[in-house]
Amino acid sequence: MTDVSFYEYSKLSADGKAALLRRSENDISSFMDKVKPILEAVRTEGDRAVARFGRELDKADISEATIKVTEAEFDAAFGLVSTDVIDAIKFGIENIRVFHEEQKPEAMWLKEVRPGAFAGDRFTPIQSVALYVPRGKGSFPSVTMMTSVPAVVAGVPHLAIVTPPAPDGSVDAATLVAARLAGVETVYKVGGAQAVAAVAYGTETIKPALKIVGPGSPWVVAAKRILAGVIDTGLPAGPSEAMIFADDTVHGGLAALDLLIEAEHGPDSSAYLVTHSRRVAEEALAALPEHWARMTAQRVDFSSTVLSGKCGGVVLTSSIQESYDFVNAYAPEHLEILSTDPFSHLGQITEAAEILMGPYTPVSIGNFCLGPNAVLPTSRWARTFGPLSVTDFVKRSSIGYVTAPAYPLFAENAHKLAIYEGFSSHANAVSPVRDAYLKPKG
Structure with missing residues (x-):
């Protein structure tokens, strides 16, 4: 049996906690x-x-x-x-x-x-x-x-x-x-x-x-x-990464099943189960060999490498709040909230590119056919980037249109700011110099 990496989060040093946040792509x-x-x-x-x-x-x-x-x-x-x-x-x-x-x-x-x-x-x-x-x-x-x-x-x-x-x-x-x-x-x-x-x-x-x-x-x-x-x-979309957040309302075997989804992509993937329930953690560790027995040799090799390495495993926290804190610090590409009441946890999660809710929404469904985009930011970029979307394929132009009746009010205020900032041409463009050009020819 592969020795799956197991961490008791509250017992880790600051350096140990920081090490859990690293991905394989961090140093290229x-x-x-x-x-x-x-x-x-x-x-x-x-x-x-x-x-x-x-x-x-x-x-x-x-x-x-x-x-x-x-x-x-x-x-x-x-x-x-x-x-x-x-x-x-x-x-x-x-x-x-x-x-x-x-x-x-x-x-x-x-x-x-x-x-x-x-x-x-x-x-x-x-x-x-x-x-x-x-x-x-x-x-x-x-x-x-x-x-x-x-x-x-x-x-x-x-x-x-x-x-x-x-x-x-x-x-x-x-x-x-x-x-x-x-x-x-x-x-x-x-x-x-x-x-x-x-x-x-x-x-x-x-x-x-x-x-x-x-x-x-x-x-x-x-x-x-x-x-x-x-x-x-x-x-920024690099090697796959996922975090399975599980509370004490689910079986650890289910968490282990979903933990393997992204871990099987390759040895450069990242995958963690985080839970405050020791029961869930122990059930997950016990179930992994059963799940591996149903997988192909290549995918077992990939996922076992991930889960026994420095970018994967099981993280046992001391409280539900500590689990939230770890998820937000990690800012995962894929996040599953495994709970019979996933919405009770959603408000605590602010840093994740994709959030899949409940025991009937595994990453597999999100990856293939649910609808939201599965091309997602990795390596903690979920803190500033969102999933690929239609807006990634369009560009935005600002449109402005000031009519003649509205012009004097805007010109007056623009002129004041132009003078303050020291831009004479800005000021001239909204001064009586412009007014002379705008007068109708008689």
Whole structure:
């Protein structure tokens, strides 16, 4: 049996408590130097570098001629995916679309702030966005759904998916099915740091984008940081992380079941169960071997590595308040509130990107088909960022309109402030100098 990391929170030193907040992506300095030559090669060599890195890093059968997915490959994908899975993708896309349609801001609003003076906002789509869909430790049509649907709802005219190729040079068939059903038919077979560089700089085949969204490995995170001055890198979405908050109204075996959901993504994931109930903690530890017995060997390896390491395990607190404090300090990507009365705890939780309530809302449902977006900020960025949304695919312009009758009042007040701040041109623009130009020609 794997020795799962177990912590009694109140007995930890300040350094020990701080150590629990660290994620695998916190220190990516070792990746920065490795990534830089990849980015420069793509910038200078274009398709040739993209194909070369596909062969060398992804071990894929890829050439410059096969970087872009063809219409025939899209068509064939529907024959490779079972109808059950296609139906599940359709179910998820429908719910995700309903959610994001409700989230979409009105195109423009104006409010009369004073008689004859109006101010408001206008929202217009970003013209080009790249959607990153990872593949290294699995295939993720769900990420395709979560990134594509809000982008299509927002009306982005130029959308492209970048995703690592398989060894045979193909793209996961379900990912292509999800892309087409969501409304995106431009897919490039490129992943990792080279994908970020390709959409930042553009290549002979891959058109440059203004923004890239989607979760990725430390290689992707490092590339985004370096290229943040070239392309908008969106919300910080790195390796998966989850926290299962459980009170004493649930069985610990249920908490253990859900603890494994994000832990199985990969050894760089983070996953904690936090509870003030020793019974729940002990039941969870006892149940883990039973749950592992029902999982594939690879996922057991990933999740056991996480739960026995420095970024996962079971945290026993001394009180419900201490549990709240730990959740808020951690600011998790995914948070489950496992309780028969989850709303009694919700008001105490302020720092979490996604909050899934009660025993019938596991992260699995949130990840695949409930509707809210599952592309979420990681590494404590939930303190300032929210989930991916329609608003990530639009830009906001402020609108102002002052009519002739309203102008004198605004000019008077603007003139006073311009003089105080020492801006003579500002002051002149709302002075009698302007009035002379505004008089009707006689």
